[in-house]
Amino acid sequence: MRVIDFLTLALTAVTLSAQSDLLIEGLQQFEKGEYLAAEITLQKAGNDPRAHTFLALTRAALGHCPQAVADLEKQFNAPLNNDLSLLAGLGLARCRAAVSADAALPVLAQLRARFPDDADVLYESARVYMRAWNDVVYTMFQKAPSSFRVNQMSAEVFETQSNFKQAIAEYQNAIAKNPKAINLHFRLGRAVLMESHEPQALDQALQEFQAELALNPSDAAAEYQIAQVLVAQQKQAEARPHYEKAVALNPDFAEALIAVARIDLNAHHYPEAIARLERAVSLRPDSESAHYALMLAYRNAGRAADAKREQVELEKITKPPEGEFTNFLKKLDEKRQP
Amino acid sequence: MKSGLVWLITASLTAAQPVADFRNIAAQVGLTQAFPNGGTSIKKYIIETTGSGIAFLDYDNDGYLDLFVVSGEGGSSRLYHNNGKGKFDDVTAGSGITVKGWGQGVCVGDFDNDGFTDILVTYWGQNALYRNIAGRRFEDVTARAHLTQPVARYNTGCAMLDYNRDGHLDLFIANYLQFDFATTPKPGANPFCYYRGTAVSCGPRGLPFASSLLYRNNGDGTFTDVSDSSGVSAPKQSYCLGVITGDFNRDGWPDIFVACDQTPSLLFINRKDGTFREEALLRGVALDQDGKALSGMGAAAADYDGDGWLDLFRTNFSDERETLYRNRGGGEFDDATAAAGLARNTRYVGWGCGFFDFDNDGWSDLMLVNGHVFPEVDRLKIDIHNAQRGIVYRNTGHGTFDDVSESAGFGILERHVSRGAAFGDFDNDGAIEIAINNQNEPPAFLKNFQRAPGNWVLLKLEGTRSNRSAIGAQVRLTAGDRTQIDEVRSGGSYLSQNDLRLHFGLAGATAIDSVEILWPSGKKQVERGLAVNRVIAIREKP
Numbered sequence: 052m053r054v055i056d057f058l059t060l061a062l063t064a065v066t067l068s069a070q071s072d073l074l075i076e077g078l079q080q081f082e083k084g085e086y087l088a089a090e091i092t093l094q095k096a097g098n099d100p101r102a103h104t105f106l107a108l109t110r111a112a113l114g115h116c117p118q119a120v121a122d123l124e125k126q127f128n129a130p131l132n133n134d135l136s137l138l139a140g141l142g143l144a145r146c147r148a149a150v151s152a153d154a155a156l157p158v159l160a161q162l163r164a165r166f167p168d169d170a171d172v173l174y175e176s177a178r179v180y181m182r183a184w185n186d187v188v189y190t191m192f193q194k195a196p197s198s199f200r201v202n203q204m205s206a207e208v209f210e211t212q213s214n215f216k217q218a219i220a221e222y223q224n225a226i227a228k229n230p231k232a233i234n235l236h237f238r239l240g241r242a243v244l245m246e247s248h249e250p251q252a253l254d255q256a257l258q259e260f261q262a263e264l265a266l267n268p269s270d271a272a273a274e275y276q277i278a279q280v281l282v283a284q285q286k287q288a289e290a291r292p293h294y295e296k297a298v299a300l301n302p303d304f305a306e307a308l309i310a311v312a313r314i315d316l317n318a319h320h321y322p323e324a325i326a327r328l329e330r331a332v333s334l335r336p337d338s339e340s341a342h343y344a345l346m347l348a349y350r351n352a353g354r355a356a357d358a359k360r361e362q363v364e365l366e367k368i369t370k371p372p373e374g375e376f377t378n379f380l381k382k383l384d385e386k387r388q389p
Numbered sequence: 390m391k392s393g394l395v396w397l398i399t400a401s402l403t404a405a406q407p408v409a410d411f412r413n414i415a416a417q418v419g420l421t422q423a424f425p426n427g428g429t430s431i432k433k434y435i436i437e438t439t440g441s442g443i444a445f446l447d448y449d450n451d452g453y454l455d456l457f458v459v460s461g462e463g464g465s466s467r468l469y470h471n472n473g474k475g476k477f478d479d480v481t482a483g484s485g486i487t488v489k490g491w492g493q494g495v496c497v498g499d500f501d502n503d504g505f506t507d508i509l510v511t512y513w514g515q516n517a518l519y520r521n522i523a524g525r526r527f528e529d530v531t532a533r534a535h536l537t538q539p540v541a542r543y544n545t546g547c548a549m550l551d552y553n554r555d556g557h558l559d560l561f562i563a564n565y566l567q568f569d570f571a572t573t574p575k576p577g578a579n580p581f582c583y584y585r586g587t588a589v590s591c592g593p594r595g596l597p598f599a600s601s602l603l604y605r606n607n608g609d610g611t612f613t614d615v616s617d618s619s620g621v622s623a624p625k626q627s628y629c630l631g632v633i634t635g636d637f638n639r640d641g642w643p644d645i646f647v648a649c650d651q652t653p654s655l656l657f658i659n660r661k662d663g664t665f666r667e668e669a670l671l672r673g674v675a676l677d678q679d680g681k682a683l684s685g686m687g688a689a690a691a692d693y694d695g696d697g698w699l700d701l702f703r704t705n706f707s708d709e710r711e712t713l714y715r716n717r718g719g720g721e722f723d724d725a726t727a728a729a730g731l732a733r734n735t736r737y738v739g740w741g742c743g744f745f746d747f748d749n750d751g752w753s754d755l756m757l758v759n760g761h762v763f764p765e766v767d768r769l770k771i772d773i774h775n776a777q778r779g780i781v782y783r784n785t786g787h788g789t790f791d792d793v794s795e796s797a798g799f800g801i802l803e804r805h806v807s808r809g810a811a812f813g814d815f816d817n818d819g820a821i822e823i824a825i826n827n828q829n830e831p832p833a834f835l836k837n838f839q840r841a842p843g844n845w846v847l848l849k850l851e852g853t854r855s856n857r858s859a860i861g862a863q864v865r866l867t868a869g870d871r872t873q874i875d876e877v878r879s880g881g882s883y884l885s886q887n888d889l890r891l892h893f894g895l896a897g898a899t900a901i902d903s904v905e906i907l908w909p910s911g912k913k914q915v916e917r918g919l920a921v922n923r924v925i926a927i928r929e930k931p
Contacts, residue, residue, distance in 0.1 A: 213585060248736035248772055285730050343680030347673055350721065362671050
């Protein structure tokens with residue numbers, strides 16, 4: 052359970068009475084996980100809204116959701132106490148998820164909107180989304196086992212497991228079943244590049260990206276990947292029109308803008324490169340690649356002050372996160388550094 | 390039958406012509422001793438992954454390159470004397486080379502200006518400075534030179550350089566990270582202890598950083614730690630390995646490039662006042678072209694495109710490209726890796742590397758040696774392996790390289806877990822040999838049996854006002870229609886030491902028009918009308 056001082060919650064503005072003693076006792080039992088005892092105690096705690104909320108949370112913990120949902124909904128939507136509201140929302144989400152993952156999703160969406168950084172909310176969301184994903188995939192395998200989508204889904208799962216050999220085989224199966232489905236050749240091309248470091252893999256991937264483009268001539272990502280392969284094959288001149296086409300198809304394609312700008316830089320076409328890179332930075336302010344390329348473009352153009360400014364921006368976004376682990380390492384460093 | 394014949398004819402017509410014939414003749418030259426470096430199938434700690442370097446040096450001034458091989462824990466670093474007849478004799482016993490432990494890097498230079506080349510060996514633990522006693526033996530002078538470190542440090546690449554140009558060689562030593570066996574997590578202990586889902590030795594990510602060291606030579610056999618006051622200890626967010634020095638901005642003062650692992654590489658620019666400023670990011674050598682910090686291991690420098698500026702090369706990890714940084718002038722660099730044709734080899738973990746002109750055509754070719762850090766990779770059944778072959782790139786003379794690894798001889802294609810590589814001409818025939826320190830095996834010793842067509846010269850410089858080893862001397866050689874540059878440098882490659890003599894391929898030139906030398910003292914000297922195909926000694930004029 053989350054780290055909330057339940058007693059503080061209970062004692063806030065509590066007038067001393069026999070009923071408040073029961074509320075405190077019930078909360079202590081709840082905190083210890085003695086839910087059966089807590090249910091009995093909190094039932095006797097009168098009409099205090101906190102007693103109702105914790106009674107509902109206790110019932111949710113016991114799996115008695117039908118009796119808990121109404122009070123949880125009420126407290127979740129009450130704006131008075133954020134902590135109680137959060138607890139009620141989490142309880143409500145769990146109760147809804149017990150029925151179906153879909154039923155819990157609206158509550159989780161609200162929770163994430165109201166408490167976007169809360170670890171419990173994020174964890175509960177991930178858990179329910181994963182369950183929803185599992186449910187849907189299971190249904191797909193049950194209802195449409197021979198569909199190319201089953202192969203596609205399998206391939207994508209293998210990709211996430213870095214099992215690119217199996218992913219390639221599944222993409223190929225999917226393509227055999229549905230040669231006109233878009234995005235299969237693209238994903239296959241990428242899996243080929245991940246699977247092998249052989250130069251021949253570049254040729255094979257190139258064929259897949261070209262096949263994707265044949266199916267979907269407006270696919271900017273396929274144009275971009277073709278250019279990337281050509282650059283790796285030392286065919287920079289052939290790559291440029293593909294990068295440019297990618298930008299033409301998707302003017303907000305930051306990676307393609309950066310790639311064209313790099314070619315401009317190599318040709319000493321600094322104003323053109325800088326214009327593209329400034330746009331890339333505005334599109335992707337968190338992109339190391341964009342800031343780095345822009346910094347060098349300014350430098351090469353003799354705009355030292357602008358280059359320095361970009362350097363500062365780059366250093367800001369590449370600075371390691373100040374997380375718990377980093378702090379731990381720093382302390383270790385201070386201790387050991389002679 | 391008929392179709393088979395056609396295939397045979399076609400295959401023979403299209404087979405690549407061999408460009409070189411590098412063969413591993415280690416056993417023939419007497420290098421049969423294996424050098425331990427951690428586990429062979431499992432490595433529990435990162436300390437098992439980074440050793441070790443190898444050095445060419447002529448310690449007895451007989452004109453032939455000797456060899457020093459650094460050992461990891463469980464063995465001894467060894468000194469081999471070149472007998473001038475194509476063989477090395479193991480002369481370790483009685484040589485005074487005594488320190489054992491987790492040896493990492495090696496660099497050489499005459500720190501006391503007595504005319505004999507001294508050796509610095511870096512360790513996890515305490516470094517060892519061996520003073521050369523008249524070419525007969527070595528003396529461990531670490532403590533006397535005030536180089537004892539108060540705690541065990543993970544010292545890696547090193548270089549001797551005269552950063553303040555006072556005529557005495559100072560010491561730069563990179564540090565990898567803070568390590569000890571007691572507190573370093575075991576394989577699989579945290580997310581930094583996995584490779585492709587397999588538990589492996591932890592780090593460098595997740596382990597505490599360490600900083601670089603600079604020791605100023607006091608000129609009396611002792612050194613002073615000036616790491617803080619010089620500014621080299623300021624960067625504290627990089628895991629540093631290979632070191633290469635050079636006057637990258639051509640202001641007459643030596644700068645220092647440090648290849649760093651999974652973190653930005655460093656470029657210390659000499660401010661001419663005893664201090665350095667780290668400027669790698671803005672100068673374009675900290676990251677790759679995508680703004681990502683790669684896993685830098687070794688480093689080499691040369692003017693590969695003949696524009697008169699020293700360029701930089703860095704070896705990296707598998708699934709990364711090697712990095713070639715082209716000096717666009719003034720010590721500002723662009724990532725020229727893809728443009729130069731080096732972006733294809735991404736399955737290798739690169740370590741020792743060097744620019745060398747194997748065909749003597751006047752253009753610096755490039756070689757790197759490879760080997761994984763995780764022996765466990767072989768269990769994954771992927772196309773990345775623990776033991777890996779070398780890579781040779783031939784310089785086309787037009788700003789690009791051709792990968793000729795598969796037509797450069799069987800020695801290149803042998804698979805080892807290689808680390809340090811040293812380049813030098815051990816038989817003074819104008820063709821460069823490569824000595825390679827392989828983990829848990831005898832070193833490899835590659836000799837090119839295909840005679841290089843071009844002429845050549847080896848320049849052996851000796852300082853008088855400058856440090857005696859002439860480290861930092863800049864040479865500008867003109868022969869025929871080509872002018873080439875190079876510098877005498879200590880350290881380099883991966884934790885290794887190349888021949889202190891400078892080798893130049895001269896193609897068809899039959900005489901050297903001029904050799905201009907900018908000595909570290911600041912004195913300029915020009916030698917004219919020199920002959921080719923020989924070793925030429927040049928002494929700094931008073």
